[in-house]
Amino acid sequence: MTVARPPEPIPGARLLFSLDPAVSHLNHGSFGAVPVNVQRTQQRLRDEMEANPLRFFTQGLVDRMTHTRRHLAAFLDADPDGTALVGNATTGVAVVLQSIGLRPGDEVLTTDHGYGAVDLSIARECRRTGAVTRALRVPLAATDEEIVQIVRDGLRPGRTRLLVVDQLTSPTARLFPVAAIVGVARERGVPVLVDGAHAPGMLPVDVTAVGADFWVGNLHKWGYAPRGTAVLVVAPPWRERIEPLVVSWEQDAGFPGNVEWQATLDYTSWLSAPTGLFTLRGLGLDRVRAHNAGLAAYGQRVLGEALGVAPADLPDPGGPTVAMRLVPLPPGVATTLDAARALRARIAERLAAEVSVAGWNGRGWLRLCGQVYNSPAEYERLAARLPALLARG
Incomplete structure (x- = not known):
């Protein structure tokens, strides 16, 4: 050879x-790996925070986060008003799972290519609510058309409350035709959560075109952002129903602010993320x-x-x-x-x-x-x- x-x-x-x-x-x-200039950007922000913590957290931080959110959303072709900064894709998944109101008898449908931590999160929410989870078997060599058909055959309208599908799978490095899958699910009235953890930076991403009810993606893998930088994108019909995992002072602001504000969280990773995208574009x-x-x-x-x-x-x-x-x-x-x-x-x-x-x-x-x-x-x-x-x- x-x-x-x-x-x-x-x-x-x-x-x-x-x-x-x-x-x-x-x-x-x-x-991931964080470029040196992004590390330095984050360190400067940390120096600013430590020089006067009260000023850093109380004077303009929400506006700075909003600016960052809009920058990242533009990179992903996502609606900035429906985009929230979160710690990682798994956190975004957990927010969705606890917000959609699963009940006994409901089903969360996945595939056998799912990320392990997401599977654990789904299993926990099903135990808590009385819902069940089921995984579709998708052969590694399946064509896009075969994957769509497997999903179409696996949906149970009236029972399947949420379909969770990866854009690029972690254990098998397989690219899924998520836009087509979302279309099939929409025909049957099933909401879709797309796990795009590996997509930002590696793949051309148009979140709006994918059309999922929920989309999560990490910027700290292929987008050169500091670790702990991800986004959760939510379609308009669901935004008023999204609840944060931790309630804090932006709760009354609604989504996305209520999800983003976590009191004394270190927000410097998020604020540094645009520098990572600048580096990527520079190359x-x-x-x-x-x-x-x-x-x-x-x-x-x-x-x-x-x-x-x-x-x-x-x-x-x-x-x-x-x-x-x-x-x-x-x-x-x-x-x-x-x-x-x-x-x-x-x-x-x-x-x-x-x-x-x-x-x-x-x-x-x-x-x-x-x-x-x-x-x-x-x-x-x-x-x-x-x-x-x-x-x-």
Whole structure:
């Protein structure tokens, strides 16, 4: 097998980050990495806050958050009046779940590609309310048309109270046709929550065009914002029903202010987020997306070749800008959560490489990401050493 050439590096991009050069950071999708200039922006805001906390929190902070919200909403083509800043996508999901009024007999429908923490949140809300949850099985190689049909067949109008679907799945790096799924659900009167945790920055996003009742996305992954920066977008019919997880002084303002204001929360991550988008645009948004997707695809092919995986067995994420790729591990390796965590830790400790490992549908999978600070040599080095580590068990 001849592996295609990797993309050309973006000059100077690696120097924007303070990552440990002794480690190959190939898992940007989990916690992201904050550029140095964004770190400095946040530190200046923290210095301002600590110089006079009372002034920082009581004089203009709400207006500054509103300005930030509008900036991020514009980037996502979302209605700023229906967009709330939240700590992460999982927090946004929790807000939605506890606001829609689940009752005994209601059903929350998901797929088997959902993010684990979101599944746990759904399960907890179902236990609390007497509702139930059900997951649709979606084959990894399913076409967009097949995915839409699976969802269409799985909906139970009158019982399915909420459909939760990922825009880009975390465990399987699969791009879902969310706009088409939302259309099918709307025909049957089922509200949809789209988990777009990985979308902002990586994918071209038009939240309004997706048309979901609820949409959540993280800016601290692919949008170069500090960690703890995400948005919850709510369609007009639902906004008056949204309740925050914590009630504070902006409660009477209604959504989105009541969700955003959390008293003495450190808001500097949110206020720094526009600097992250400025950095991304400075590098060239389309250029970054093409580079990251191409590098992830290169890494997938290099690792696949090293592990003896046929090219046809390497999953295709279904989109030219998807910067996460899966490599199937040998049968019996990392098929459970505990085993996957243990293997990830061994790779980090012994090979100085950070990757994601997950067990999904009885198979272990290694997930690679591509980012502007990565080089082809990092994937090649992992490919040269990983087979021997797996052989040792």
